[in-house]
Amino acid sequence: MVEAVVSSREEFSSSLAGHKAPPANVNAAQWRNALFVAPYLFFFVTMLVFPLVWGIWLSFHKADTFGVGKFVGLANYARLFGDRIFLLSVGNTFYFVLLTVPALALLGLFLALALNRQTRTAAFFRAAYFSSSVLSVTIVTLIWRIVFVPDFGFLATVYGWFDTKAPAFLSDPNLAMIGIAIATIWWCLGLPMMLFLSALQQVPAEIYEAAALDNANRWQTFRSITLPSIKRTFILVVLIQVVLQFQLFGQARLMTQGGPNNASKPIVLYIYDVAFKRWDLGLGAAASEILFILILIAAMAQYFLTRNRGEN
């Protein structure tokens, strides 16, 4: 039987050889292979690489919205680092990342653990907690404005029942960023929860059965089985959120307009104000490059952390 198959293959090969030359190495580099990536490459270059290079070029020029002026070297960067509002916005952005990312990771994990079961109630709550993620930033900030607005807001009403004054989340410089963080956590919690849920559902049930046979308690099971199993997802969630929250804009723009006195102004809002309100495009481009570097560092951290994990 085997001989018959081998013999028929040889006949087939020789018949092919009789008609045309043997095929070239399909792995050999050929220019036409680039056609496969050309559509993506076109958009990548025009929509990402070109604007990036253009932005860097602009940051070295005195430019407004309607034209590029003279080359000014690093003057825009010097102005930027001499501008206390910019430095404040960098600090605000880090503070916001610190407020939101751990909370999103831990709350997302907690919810995923609580809702990782096949019941209707769990399915309902999974949908409920994820539902806020589908809202636009405009709706989210409108909802939280109704909660926070003094005298007439939901919070003011609740505090009013106890004859106390609600904290001024929209106008107190110490609370403004916290108010934005609360709205953001409420808005963004769905994605981390879903990522953790999918990771939890990939942990083999046999390991938990083995742990149960070993009389491991819940905490031991969580610490020794669950956490190590979802560690990569945890890192992924943290880094996705770091990159996302660094780009805070809409919530701050719509809830506090970066105030009071720039206490809740993030870098992107600073860039927006400088480029579109002051028409100082060169300075805005320079600030954008700083933000790009900060996000690049976060993205590289993700790359190295996950790569090391893979090698281990």
Next chain:
Amino acid sequence: MTRHFRLWIMAATSVAALASASPVFAQDVTEITVQRFFGACDADFGTNTDVTKAVGECGIITSLINKFNADNADIKATVTTVEWPGYDQLTAQFAAGDPPDVVTIHESVLSDYQSKDLLLPLDELLASVGVSADGFTEAGRNGVTKDGKIYGLPIDSWTMLYHINLDLFKQADLLNGDGTPKLPTSVDELMAQAEQFKQKTGKPYFVQNLANETALYTRNLYTYLFQQDSDFFASPTKVKLNTPEAKAVVEMYKKIFDNGYTTKDMDYSAAIQAFLAGEGGVQLNGTWVIGDYTASAETAGTELNKGGYAVNPYPQLFSGKKAQYADGHTWAVSAKDDRTPEQTAAIGKFLKFFAENDFDWSRTGHLPAQKAVLDSAEFKALPHRDTVAPIAALGTPLPSSVQRQFAIQDIVGEEMGAAITGQKEIDAALADAESRINELLANL
């Protein structure tokens, strides 16, 4: 026969469909794009063409444009409504080469766009439709004239005012014998009256939107700097704010804040709600709410209906010239190369329509920009115009050569807010405001 009839019907239908889709018909209607702020109210006025039935800025401008479209079957003014003030969007539109044909622009902002040759000088266009700049009020004409040319059709002059709850003023014993409100004539008198108001009503004298706000702080500062004869913009590219005059104004507002003579933590809409709910005696707001507040005062059961509503210019608190900060709204026309003569003519008709209907617009509470309307008995008969009429003479804008006035407003407001609410020392805030504005103006 039936077959022939069916064929005839089908052929006729096809011809009709082709004809209606042909450019011959499309050319009959000239489309112009109009972009405006003043809010959206399509649910109430989306189809209203009876302007007399409309109230408020949004209602009146929506109805006016509806009426223009209804009166001019050959023109279609397509409206885009933007969030106030809409300049970020407009700047981006200009940069992208796709600005609207006609757009609302404050007089204080015209210079930004005019200096970049983005606006069309309107002298010829207005003359072609019989609108003369001689008919504009002095404030309106000055506001739209740049380098000797007209760059906008002024539609109003506006300023900030004292909107007063007379019921609370009565409770505070702050009414004159004729029922008009007693207003202060000095800073000390203002503090004494505010204290008296607080003692007698248990409520703050002022309802102010101090949260997420920059415009109110800035307009207040400008007004009281004018009243002290401070020439803080002697040069259009350099401001002087670290001065005793500015300090006096900020100290006054800080004292009002510290002594609880004002509402705190409210944004703009919350402040309006609070005033309508009788939460304080005086709301600092613009001419544009006179119509709405008058309507509220005439509605039984409202807080303003209890004792009435009055509106006055800011009181003269300092010994300098009688003045208060003012600005105006205009319709400006973008400079476009690809505009057809028909579109230009349609824009001319649009501007003429607004010039001719300035009275309707003045029902919002703004002062009209047409002298004839300002002097008319019809305008003078509108509620409260007798008390606000003096702002035609009091109204003082910043020098029109000062650019980026809205960005400057943000800086002044941020620093002044920080000083008033105690986040910063007054001297430091004024010094920072001055240096930040000068840095901005040095890099235009």
